[in-house]
Amino acid sequence: MAAEIFEKRKTIELRKKHVGPSCKVFFSHDPIKIVRARGQYMYNEKDERFLDCINNVAHVGHSHPDVVKAGAKQMELLNTNSRFLHDNLVQYAQRLQATLPEKLSVCYFVNSGSEANDLALRLAWQHTGHKDIITLDNAYHGHVSSLIDISPYKFHQLANAEQSQHVHVAPSPDIYRGKYREDHPDPATAYADDVQDIIAKAHAKGRKIAAFIAESLQSCGGQVIPPVGYFQKVAQHVRNAGGIIIADEVQVGFGRVGTHFWAFQLQGEDFVPDIVTMGKPIGNGHPMSCVVTTREVAESFKSSGMEYFNTFGGNPVSCAIGLAVLDVIEKEDLQGNALRVGNYLTQLLEEQKEKHPLVGDIRLKEQHILLSADGPHRNVLKFKPPLCFSREDAELAVEKIDLILADIEKALGLHMPVTTESEMRAKRKASYEENGDRPHTNGSDHHNLISNPPPTLKPTKRIRT
Amino acid sequence: MAAEIFEKRKTIELRKKHVGPSCKVFFSHDPIKIVRARGQYMYNEKDERFLDCINNVAHVGHSHPDVVKAGAKQMELLNTNSRFLHDNLVQYAQRLQATLPEKLSVCYFVNSGSEANDLALRLAWQHTGHKDIITLDNAYHGHVSSLIDISPYKFHQLANAEQSQHVHVAPSPDIYRGKYREDHPDPATAYADDVQDIIAKAHAKGRKIAAFIAESLQSCGGQVIPPVGYFQKVAQHVRNAGGIIIADEVQVGFGRVGTHFWAFQLQGEDFVPDIVTMGKPIGNGHPMSCVVTTREVAESFKSSGMEYFNTFGGNPVSCAIGLAVLDVIEKEDLQGNALRVGNYLTQLLEEQKEKHPLVGDIRLKEQHILLSADGPHRNVLKFKPPLCFSREDAELAVEKIDLILADIEKALGLHMPVTTESEMRAKRKASYEENGDRPHTNGSDHHNLISNPPPTLKPTKRIRT
Incomplete structure (x- = not known):
């Protein structure tokens, strides 16, 4: 059992003193102190065990020995930036590429899902020369300022939320409780037509669409599984308008959907996004993330003349850990x-x-x-x-x-x-x-693990309840 | 000696195929492959040794055994997010705070300098209710889109660079080759007065200043050491306008200036920024970064009602590594x-x-x-x-x-x-x-380690040459 440095009371006191009050803990009335974890179990300072149903980041299990070993071994040898050649970087890029459709072949390594999605926007802006972004209602794409702009899940929390002019919010393709439901004859087309309408309205104002961004399954937005065919139809409308498609797989990718490695693949082989972003699980907790795109988009980005350098992105330790995670997913x-x-x-x-x-x-x-x-x-x-x-x-x-x-x-x-x-x-x-509807509450004040009516118990899995 | 997985030729080929072409290598005509490093030395695949004068990130020396051990040990135990209580987080926050003036007491843990500076902007926007940012000419503050907007070092690289309306560029306080030089009777006041003029002009247009952001010593911008008193005077003008001061210590902080732990302290004890951002060296290569601010700014940020959650920021492994780095700086x-x-x-x-x-x-x-x-x-x-x-x-x-x-x-x-x-x-x-002037070249196409006339050899040290 791991030793505590401070009594829990003292930990809470220091946290209140020195950690930003916007950073919430689970169960804020009596937070949990976790001192060790293994596999799907976490242990508090009294060595009491908790079954962990919420850590999608500890993807292959907490403190997986293969992942720990790979990280420790590489830390001993070398950890530096990607301006030097290193085999871990190229090997990892090659392995990631092998999980994706062939045209998604160029990687950018970053440190977090937020850095990945921000870079995806930059790629889209540079490639298309357009500015506007279509996002889904209730979407969450990250915490940096450019992403709060495109995350209704976040900007709706603000008292005087002002939606940026370049951001357009499309209805979430939720056939359980959305605008078009299971009883609709063709919800995929209906939801995609709404995106087409948004494009037409933007064009009427002289605006131009750079990208449509969506999680392949909406996670924070309510575990929404879009009807099959939706993304294909959206892609057609967006590409006709000169825009591209960004699939955010930060929360839902990497084998979690079971039948496929990537959640966008649930839509069928005829749907290939122009950019895929990935993050949370790929390092099993190590800060790492990646953007994968097509050669065309990558070359457009290069043509701006601006280098892309990320101090920690793609360092040998992150890549060693990433490779170990892929190995474990396969081996186990x-x-x-x-x-x-x-x-x-x-x-x-x-x-x-x-x-x-x-x-x-x-x-x-x-x-x-x-x-x-x-x-x-x-x-x-x-x-x-x-x-x-x-x-x-x-x-x-x-x-x-x-x-x-x-x-x-x-x-x-x-x-x-x-x-x-x-x-x-x-x-x-x-x-x-x-x-009636509850008012929107803070995203992570999870001391009430509530589920208000109407009830839905949707596992982050491909099957709907 | 570490084994190579691929021959260098193959590594280069895979890198060209799978890594974004905007990501440059050093010596692009014949890049270096580094397989291990220790202290201030790096070794290529032939075990040839290089003296490393450029890795400010490997702050306490490459693969320092104490840092490696701390990271490996914590990875074995637990690596999870900061919604659980953990002693490493609060201990590290406490230790960082002890290096800073007392009023800089509240920490936000993130993964990179870019995430830190973006969060600093968000804090400033929320705290002041204003939008405009004053930045220095040639400044570089990070690679996410909000920071490219405030980084002339980057946006000057773009063919059709368009400066955002909310960004104002002040002259770099360079007394060696800037607007006011060593022969000027009071360059600190002269440079600060230029900031005051910018504020007056912004006000005349009905705009309002949220923050002045600057590296405490300009690094990429030419290793510029501002004249003593400059930041005090700027702070007075900016605070009079309702704005706050962000000191970017990502590249220059953490003991590198020798006489002080933080570079802003070179200006004297009467200068205390409202926000300090730190990054690169603090994890000796591990992706981690931090924003420290005052209680007032932190409470303003909280009052927006929006949670701040960073998946990897402040995880127990990052904090263990951060603590080990602080220990080594002290011990050695x-x-x-x-x-x-x-x-x-x-x-x-x-x-x-x-x-x-x-x-x-x-x-x-x-x-x-x-x-x-x-x-x-x-x-x-x-x-x-x-x-x-x-x-x-x-x-x-x-x-x-x-x-x-x-x-x-x-x-x-x-x-x-x-x-x-x-x-x-x-x-x-x-x-x-x-x-004459060379055209601006890409920030890191370092295959020519050039130094064009006029010559200056300025170490990242407090003493000018």
Whole structure:
């Protein structure tokens, strides 16, 4: 067990004194102090174990020995910038490229998803000579200023949010609760037509579209899985307008969807973005990130005459770690595991949906399960565990969810036998209308692991509940 | 000796294929492949040793064993985000704060100097409610889009550079070759008055100043050391206009100036910036960076209601590494070493100035000394070695510079005994006028380690040559 340096009370006191108050902790009324972690488990200062359902960054499992070893070994040898030749850099670029369609062949190595998405915008601006960006409602693309401009998830939090003139917000292609739903004959076309309308309106004002940017699956925006064909149709409209397509895979890529390595591949082989950004999981916690694009876009960027230099991006240590992560995903068949356990978890959650008419104010910390809520109404439970999550872990998580839901429903007098799915739906609808929309709350004040009505339990997996 | 994975030819081929062509290598006609490094020495694939005078990031020496050990040990235990409590984070914040004036007490941990400076702008915008930024000519503050806007060093490279309306460029306070020089009675006031004029003109247009941002010593901009009192006077003008002061210490801080830990402290104790950004050296190559500000600015930022979350920023591994770097600086008295060896190097270079009338097209790679040129005319040799650089290293570097200068001067027929400093100056001036200004070249196409006339050899040290 790792030694504590300070008592928890002192850690909290120092944090209040020296760390920006905008930086939130989980469970702010009684935050958790984690001193070690391994695989899908985290341990607090009392060596109590927590099942981690929220660390999508610790992709191959916390402190994976192969990844630790690769990083430590390279740190001992050399860690310097990419103005020197190094084999780790080119080998890693080659390996990443092999996971992507062939035309996505040129890499830029950076330190974070934010740096990646900002660079993607710069590439798009330079390549197209245009300025305007189309983004999805509720999207989150990062914390640097250029990305807050294109992240409604963030700029809606501001009291006097002012949307930049070059930013256009398209409806989120959410067929569960969006503008066009499952009962619509062709939601993919309908949502894509909305993008076409935005382009037409921008053109009417003399503006020009540089890029459409979207997560291949919207994560913070509510775990939205766009209908198949949506991105193809959007790409056609955007490219006709001289713009390009940026697929943000920072949260959802790297094998997490199970059937494919990249979430944009769920749309079919006929969809290839012009730029893919990746981040969080690729270094299993090490600060690293990457932008991959086509030769044409890369050459346009070069033609500006401006060098791109990133002090830490693509250093030999980051690349050694990145290579080890790819090796582990392959060696341990973690993409396959994500598919299998993901399907099993979905099945267990479907059973929960049958049992529980309502999902409410859940405090899972007490059950030693770390799980968080997200989406525009903070009413989606977001499963994003390390990929080594097991069937037993899925069972444990759902068992605890079941217990908590039963307790809450009992307290609210809602615990009644549900006979048919349609009755249950009606019940949910009534409850929703009664409660109305909650005001937007701060994205990470997760001390209430809430899921307000209407209930949806969508794992970050390809199957919808 | 570390094994190569690919032959150098293959490494170059893969790099051309898979790495963005805007990402330059040193010595592009025959780049160096470095496979290991230790202290101030780097080794190529043939195990040939190079004296490293250019890696300011490997601050306490390449692959310092204490730093490597701290990083490896923490990676084994835990690497997760700052929404969990961790002692490394608060301990590191406490240690950083102890190096700064008391009012600079609140930290935000990020991954790169670019993320740090972008966050500094966001803090300034939110705190002041104003938009405009005053920056110095030739300044470089980072590669994300908001920072290119305020980096003349970068945006001057663009063919059709368009300066953003909210950006104002003040003259660089360079008393060696700037607008007001050593012969001016009060250059500090004169340069600060120019900032006041800019503010007055912005106000006349109804614009409002959010911040003045400057490196405490301009690095890429030509190793400019502002006259003492300049920042105090600027701060007065900017604060009178409701703006704040951002000191960018990413390249020049952390003990490098020798006499002080932070370069802004060279101005005297009566100058305290509102925000300090730090980066490159603080993790000795590990991607980490920090913004430190006052309680007031931090509380303003919080009042926007928007959380600040940085996935990797302030993770336990980065903080463990940061703590180890601080320990080594102290234990090995590296700040003292920087002062002593810096003074000695300056003395040796002064002797060179006596000997050589001209500094020209230098290719030091052949001498196994890695040194680079920078500044708006790429005519300043920039010494930014690891702080463990020794007297013997200084002698070796200057010996090689001497040899090369002698060769070049002989070839140009310039090798003649110089009797007085004023004659030498006259000679330099004539040669300068003959050659004129070079066009701006790409910041890092360092295959020519050039220093065009007029010659200046300014180490990144407090003493001017």
